[in-house]
Amino acid sequence: MIEAHGLSKRYGAKSAVDNVSFTVQPGKVTGFLGPNGAGKSTTMRMIVGLDRPTSGKVLVNGQPYARHKAPLREVGALLDAKAVHTKRSAYNHLRAMAATHGISAKRVNEVIELTGLGPVAKKRVGGFSLGMGQRLGIAVALLGDPHTVILDEPVNGLDPEGVLWVRHLARGLASEGRTVFLSSHLMSEMAQTADHLIVIGRGRIIADAPITEIIAGQDKIRTLVRTDNPRDLLLALDAPGVAGVEKEGGLLEITGADPRSIAETALERRILVYELTPQQVSLEDAYMELTRDDVEYRSQDLVQEPVPAGTASGKGN
Template sequence: MIEAKGLTKVYGEKTAVGGVSFTVQAGRVTGFLGPNGAGKSTTMRMIMGLDSPTAGSVTVNGEPFAQHKAPLREIGALLDAKAVHTSRTAYNHLLAMAATHSIPKSRVREVIEMTGLGDVAKKKVKGFSLGMGQRLGIAAALLGDPQTIILDEPVNGLDPEGVVWVRNLVKYLASEGRTVFLSSHLMSEMALTADHLIVIGRGRIIADAPIAEIITGKGNARTRVRTDQPERLMQLLAGTGVSVEVHERELLEVSGLDPRGIARTALDNQVMVYELTPLQASLEEAYMELTKDEVEYHSHITAGASVPAQAGGK
């Protein structure tokens, strides 16, 4: 379990993380979302003891990271897949890590096979693709068979097979009762992977709830309705907080009123309805609604405008 209490980090005049409190429970996959500059990386670095909080505290399995005698056995993390000695082979990189924590060589071979690196284990890391580097980073995170796993953008650079593998892996780890905390900018993948979400914006928590609750809690209920009397039904449904859009002949999309309310109105007024389909908002829509006032860097591009080429690096 990861527990943050009033966690704060200030750099000069900038508050990167402002007094956040949250708990990442064992036995489920918890997603960590937020716009660029929201404080995700800083929070993860404080969890891992790489940055010291200005105020507040964060513990992993009941203790600050630095106080664990064998931290790799308690918590495994992928924060930067490039943080590897590139002149070493994948096997030797993992072997060196294992030696510092009294982890047997057999475990090195296990994580190599688990992450699909068997064919490249004796090759130098400097020749690895982005996806292979991600797999090596995940192997390192799992090396100590930890109770808690933190993965920052774990599917970055992976092919579709690799993305599915990560999804199944983290779900399996959570099913074993482990704490799994991961970030990603791929909303579609997070929707398929996470059980619970913590959303941060401008250094503060703006949502901490099960993923289904976040999706259904943001934005009005929407329902697709087919009827042979669309104009009449539109008039009957019109009211405060209810909007109706015509998508094609006899097809309406109603927002702000649940299907039961639509059906009751149609029945009471003898309007035949031959389709009534609830439409669930996507995680991306819910996320955009949650963070619309928390984005630090805004783009302003109008339709038809040319997009200038990006100068320089990332």
């Protein structure tokens, strides 16, 4: 279990993490999400004692990480897969880590097999691909057979087979009653892996709930409609909270009106509709809605914003 209590970290005048409190429970996969610069990596570094909190505290399995007599057996972490001596082989790197923590050579061979490093175990790490480097980092995290596993962007650089392997690994560890805490920018993968989500923005927790609740909490009725008269339909749907985006080919994305009411309105106005498809809110939709005001580094917005029904669609007449 990981318990953060009023955790804060400042770098001069900048607050990287601001009074954060949360609990990561054993027996489930907890995802850690947030925009770049939100404080995810700083929080993870404080959990394993690499950064000292300005205030507050964080406990792992009941006590600070630094107080564990055998920390690698308590917590396995992948924070920077590149933090390896490039002239060592994967096997020698793992063997050196094991020797300093009283872990047997048998366990080294076990994690090499588990992570698929067998064919490259005797090769120098400096020649590894990004994906193989990630697998080595995960092998180090699992070396002590820890109760708690922390993985920062574990699927970075992995091929589809590797991504699927990490998903099964995380869920398998959780099923054994371990605490699994991981971050990823791949929303589709997080949606299939995590049971619970903690979302951070600008150093503060903005959501902490089961993934199903987070998606349901952002659930807005959204329907794709294809018609030969998109502007007339938008005008006809004029009502508070109803908005639409006109796309190419007569396609509309309507929010705030259910499919039945759209169909009834179209029938009353004698507007031909030949596609009416309800859309389910995804984790990505929910995440973007949650963090829209907490993005520190924003690219130019190229996405057309919805316009209220009953107004012009935003295109020239």
